[in-house]
Amino acid sequence: MTKGPQFQPVQPVRAYQRIVEQVEDALARGDLAPGQRLPSERELVAQFAVSRSTVREALRVLESNGVVRSRPGDPNGPEILPFSQSALRKQMVRLARVDELTLAELIGFRMIMDGAAIQVTSRLRTPEQLADIEETLVAMRAAIDVDFAAFSEADLAFHDVIAQVSRNSLIQTCNEVVRGVVLSLISDKIAHASNSRALMLESLQHHAEVVEAIRAGDGHAAARIARQNMYDYYAGYVPEPERETLRALIED
Amino acid sequence: MTKGPQFQPVQPVRAYQRIVEQVEDALARGDLAPGQRLPSERELVAQFAVSRSTVREALRVLESNGVVRSRPGDPNGPEILPFSQSALRKQMVRLARVDELTLAELIGFRMIMDGAAIQVTSRLRTPEQLADIEETLVAMRAAIDVDFAAFSEADLAFHDVIAQVSRNSLIQTCNEVVRGVVLSLISDKIAHASNSRALMLESLQHHAEVVEAIRAGDGHAAARIARQNMYDYYAGYVPEPERETLRALIED
DNA sequence: CAGCTGTGACTGGTCTGACCAGTGGACTAG
DNA sequence: CTAGTCCACTGGTCAGACCAGTCACAGCTG
Numbered sequence: 001m002t003k004g005p006q007f008q009p010v011q012p013v014r015a016y017q018r019i020v021e022q023v024e025d026a027l028a029r030g031d032l033a034p035g036q037r038l039p040s041e042r043e044l045v046a047q048f049a050v051s052r053s054t055v056r057e058a059l060r061v062l063e064s065n066g067v068v069r070s071r072p073g074d075p076n077g078p079e080i081l082p083f084s085q086s087a088l089r090k091q092m093v094r095l096a097r098v099d100e101l102t103l104a105e106l107i108g109f110r111m112i113m114d115g116a117a118i119q120v121t122s123r124l125r126t127p128e129q130l131a132d133i134e135e136t137l138v139a140m141r142a143a144i145d146v147d148f149a150a151f152s153e154a155d156l157a158f159h160d161v162i163a164q165v166s167r168n169s170l171i172q173t174c175n176e177v178v179r180g181v182v183l184s185l186i187s188d189k190i191a192h193a194s195n196s197r198a199l200m201l202e203s204l205q206h207h208a209e210v211v212e213a214i215r216a217g218d219g220h221a222a223a224r225i226a227r228q229n230m231y232d233y234y235a236g237y238v239p240e241p242e243r244e245t246l247r248a249l250i251e252d
Numbered sequence: 253m254t255k256g257p258q259f260q261p262v263q264p265v266r267a268y269q270r271i272v273e274q275v276e277d278a279l280a281r282g283d284l285a286p287g288q289r290l291p292s293e294r295e296l297v298a299q300f301a302v303s304r305s306t307v308r309e310a311l312r313v314l315e316s317n318g319v320v321r322s323r324p325g326d327p328n329g330p331e332i333l334p335f336s337q338s339a340l341r342k343q344m345v346r347l348a349r350v351d352e353l354t355l356a357e358l359i360g361f362r363m364i365m366d367g368a369a370i371q372v373t374s375r376l377r378t379p380e381q382l383a384d385i386e387e388t389l390v391a392m393r394a395a396i397d398v399d400f401a402a403f404s405e406a407d408l409a410f411h412d413v414i415a416q417v418s419r420n421s422l423i424q425t426c427n428e429v430v431r432g433v434v435l436s437l438i439s440d441k442i443a444h445a446s447n448s449r450a451l452m453l454e455s456l457q458h459h460a461e462v463v464e465a466i467r468a469g470d471g472h473a474a475a476r477i478a479r480q481n482m483y484d485y486y487a488g489y490v491p492e493p494e495r496e497t498l499r500a501l502i503e504d
Numbered sequence: 505c506a507g508c509t510g511t512g513a514c515t516g517g518t519c520t521g522a523c524c525a526g527t528g529g530a531c532t533a534g
Numbered sequence: 535c536t537a538g539t540c541c542a543c544t545g546g547t548c549a550g551a552c553c554a555g556t557c558a559c560a561g562c563t564g
Contacts, residue, residue, distance in 0.1 A: 012324070012526095014546070016312065024346075040515065051548040053305055056517085057312045060268065064313040065346070072264070072516040073556030083352045091340040094276075094317070101422060109422045112368040116501065120360075123500040167497050170353060170361045174426070219500065245419045248375040248471065249368065264555095266517070292544065303519045308545085324545040325527030 015050050019058035022048075027067065027080070034082035038068060043077070092177040104242035106182050107234045111227045111249050113175045114159065119223040120166040122214040129165045130215060136161055137204075137211055144200045148190060151200050152183065158207060186237050203233060224250065267302050271310035274300075279319065279332070286334035290320060295329070341429045348433050356494035358434050359486045363479045363501050365427045366411065371475040372418040374466040381417045382467060388413055389456075389463055396452045400442065403452050404435065410459060438489050455485060476502065 026032040039047065044055045059078060062068045066087035068078045095101070125133070136158040143150040159179065163172035190199055206229035213222035227250050235243055278284040291299065296307045311330060314320045318339035320330045347353045377385070388410040395402040411431065415424035442451055458481035465474035479502050487495055 012546090016546090042515085053308070053549090054547065056305070057309060057546095059516095060309045060312050061316040064316050065343070070516060071556085072554075073514080074516075075514055075557055077515080083347060088340070088343040088347060091317070091343050094319075095335060095340060095422075095425065105420045105422050108372075108420050109426075112364060112423070116364040116368075120497060120500040124497065167494075168357045168360050170357050170430075171364070174361075178422075242419075245372055245376065248372040264517090268517090294544085305520090306518065309517095311545095322545060323527085324525075325543080327528060327542085327544060329544080 015048075015054045016057040016061065019044075019048055019050070019055065020061050023058070023062060024067065032080055034080050036080045037076045038078040038080065040075075040077045088173055089177050092174070093181065101181075102242060103182070103185060103234075104238045104245060106178055106185075107230065107238060108246050108249060110175065110178050110182060111230050111246065113171055113178070114162070114230060115223040115227045115249075117159075117162050117166040117168070117171050117175065118210060118214065118226045119219040120168070121162050122217055122219040122222040124167070125165050125214060129161070132161050133158070133165075133211055133214065137207055140204055140207060144197065144204065148187070148196055148200065151203075152187065155203070155207075182234070186234075189237070199233075203229075206233065267300075267306045268309040268313065271296075271300055271302070271307065272313050275310070275314060276319065284332055286332050288332045289328045290330040290332065292327075292329045340425070341432055344429055344433050345436065348437065353433075354490075354494060355434070355437060355486075356490045356497060358430055358437075359482065359490060360498050360501060362427065362430050362434060363482050363498065365423055365430070366414070366482060367475040367479045367501075369411075369414050369418040369420070369423050369427065370462060370466065370478045371471040372420070373414050374469055374471040374474040376419070377417050377466060381413070384413050385410070385417075385463055385466065389459055392456055392459060396449065396456065400439070400448055400452065403455075404439065407455070407459075434486070438486075441489070451485075455481075458485065 023032065023038070032038075038044065038059075041052055041055050041059065045052050048055060059068065059070060063070060063078075064087075066081060066084060069081055070078045121129075121133075136154065140151060140154040140158060143154040156176075156179065159175060160172065163169075163175050166172075190196060193199060206225075210222055210226050210229065213225050216222075231246055231250060235246060238246065275284065275290070284290075290296065290311075293304055293307050293311065297304050300307060311320065311322055315322060315330075316339075318333060318336060321333055322330045344353070348358065373381075373385075388406065392403060392406040392410060395406040408428075408431065411427060412424070415421075415427050418424075442448060445451060458477075462474055462478050462481065465477050468474075483498055483502060487498060490498065
């Protein structure tokens with residue numbers, strides 16, 4: 001077996017791709033910053049020396065990736081967007097929807113993420129942040145008397161604050177995405193359950209316990225309680241064989 | 253203040269967007285599966301009753317999202333791709349490149365994911381799976397004598413087996429993606445470090461410790477060791493102020 | 505002078521129709 | 535039955551056109 005040069009398979013590079021690359025590179029280099037504007041499509045046609053179709057295909061890709069936004073009639077041209085994690089979120093939702101994730105996997109993931117976020121929070125939180133967290137708890141209590149949607153929103157706020165204090169936006173994004181997917185799978189069952197109010201009260205109690213552990217600064221305990229609570233809350237919807245993997249996440 | 257109906261701001265829906273939605277919905281419903289083909293562009297023009305430009309813009313978006321792939325001349329039409337985390341990774345790399353994600357966030361995420369996967373693994377692993385894990389450890393040891401790329405690949409295999417045993421493909425995917433991003437950020441520094449071999453040996457030692465804890469079945473200890481090791485391995489690349497959040501992840 | 509209004513030069517969204525270089529299956533010659 | 539040729543059709547790109555919407559500004563009104 002002769003060892004020749006390592007040739008790579010080469011696929012044709014489309015013109016619109018090179019436009020996308022140029023824009024992304026300019027953005028990475030800092031030549032382009034959020035808030036700035038791209039030239040109009042017709043101007044880009046001249047600069048890139050391609051047809052408008054090609055420019056537009058490139059813009060559609062950039063737009064789909066959350067890099068720019070085009071608005072019809074805007075004389076300033078397409079806008080460079082601030083980097084958000086919306087695109088990342090989109091991919092994760094797609095992953096969750098298409099790649100047939102089981103409920104157990106999603107809930108296990110949440111147990112991990114939320115537990116870790118709470119652990120970090122209980123160690124790094126300032127008194128002000130603790131107050132913020134307790135405030136969301138109050139909001140949750142109040143929302144019980146409205147409806148499940150309101151309660152769910154307050155619950156989201158709670159976990160958002162936690163994730164924010166943990167200073168890790170990746171945790172925040174993942175948590176948010178997975179939470180959304182989980183809810184879309186079972187929120188109906190909860191909202192229409194006859195004991196919906198009881199479930200909300202139970203959840204509230206669980207959150208209060210977590211906050212108590214956070215206040216005490218015991219990260220290990222806070223994480224354990226959070227995972228245990230989430231298990232108690234969701235395990236009923238998970239088929240028995242798969243619960244094992246969730247139980248393995250609960251500290252002894 | 254009168255309480256009228258809650259009107260939402262409405263923005264125009266572009267034709268190409270509705271095509272994207274239709275395809276993605278069909279995919280989510282299962283009407284379209286990976287490996288299947290989309291009709292040709294000209295056929296889609298007829299089905300959607302729009303122009304080819306519009307169809308093509310939709311295809312570019314789908315292609316950019318990793319949903320389909322078009323090849324010129326292919327009489328079978330665009331191919332529906334199996335989901336891969338490549339699109340997810342692309343988004344993460346983009347976020348990381350513009351410092352929307354700090355290295356600390358990425359490494360913290362890895363510490364969480366990997367720790368959890370190892371915890372589950374140490375509790376659920378069968379003897380055969382333990383053997384598999386130990387086998388990857390042997391491969392890592394052997395790869396040290398090749399080069400850093402080989403070692404990195406063997407390391408990937410190790411964490412892959414772990415994630416697989418943990419029976420959570422979400423962990424697996426996230427781990428893989430984040431690992432890739434982290435490596436793309438600092439692998440150069442490691443590969444070209446004068447003590448590259450020493451770093452690999454240290455990493456190997458760390459992995460061996462983890463495997464030992466897995467063999468003992470002590471999930472808590474295994475997770476703690478894994479996080480500690482990852483901290484030791486990467487913390488040097490993280491600015492001091494941000495290390496605090498990583499330390500908060502290490503059990504006391 | 506301030507404020508409103510109408511206008512027109514733009515914008516992006518879509519369409520039509522055309523050409524080209526490739527691909528791959530069918531068809532033919534051996 | 536195989537090997538080679540060929541052509542219908544693919545996606546990639548281009549040029550030019552029309553439309554509805556937006557925004558800046560000139561000009562009118564008070």
